[in-house]
Amino acid sequence: MTIGEQALHEAFVEFTHLIDKNFNFSPGIRASGLFSYILTPKQQDRLKKLCKQEGWDVNQSKGITITISNIKHVLKGRKKKDGLTTLECAQVLSSSYSKHSEIALNKGRHEQAFILNAKKSVPIKKSSHYCAVILQVSKDDLAQVTAYHTTWAKIKGITGR
Numbered sequence: 729m730t731i732g733e734q735a736l737h738e739a740f741v742e743f744t745h746l747i748d749k750n751f752n753f754s755p756g757i758r759a760s761g762l763f764s765y766i767l768t769p770k771q772q773d774r775l776k777k778l779c780k781q782e783g784w785d786v787n788q789s790k791g792i793t794i795t796i797s798n799i800k801h802v803l804k805g806r807k808k809k810d811g812l813t814t815l816e817c818a819q820v821l822s823s824s825y826s827k828h829s830e831i832a833l834n835k836g837r838h839e840q841a842f843i844l845n846a847k848k849s850v851p852i853k854k855s856s857h858y859c860a861v862i863l864q865v866s867k868d869d870l871a872q873v874t875a876y877h878t879t880w881a882k883i884k885g886i887t888g889r
Contacts, residue, residue: 785867
């Protein structure tokens with residue numbers, strides 16, 4: 729793991745723990761977001777091709793702003809529905825937002841794509857899972873809808889492998 733990858737992972741872990749403990753962030757941070765994940769050139773290229781293929785406005789964003797509400801949504805959904813720990817929720821996020829993640833169409837959803845890590849599985853709930861984020865795609869923005877862990881079978885269905 730590179731220094732940048734380690735720093736991104738640590739940022740997700742730290743902020744996920746703070747949000748889970750209802751830390752009181754400043755209004756400026758609440759308004760602007762915590763940090764941004766910058767897409768790799770390959771991810772940007774794949775997203776542009778996907779937009780053209782689907783007839784969407786071609787996305788011009790280079791990154792995804794990670795907000796308090798993004799992480800709070802993952803904590804609420806994954807802890808309550810799936811019984812994940814706070815650390816496992818952070819792992820889902822940090823694994824998804826990776827230079828190794830690929831962009832894929834969220835079939836049946838208008839202007840939605842996946843950023844998913846189909847290369848590296850992570851231990852969650854005592855078994856190996858892959859991690860994905862669903863993104864809402866528009867011309868000038870990429871916004872996280874949700875994030876979750878999944879099986880290789882689901883990854884195969886998404887990627888068509």
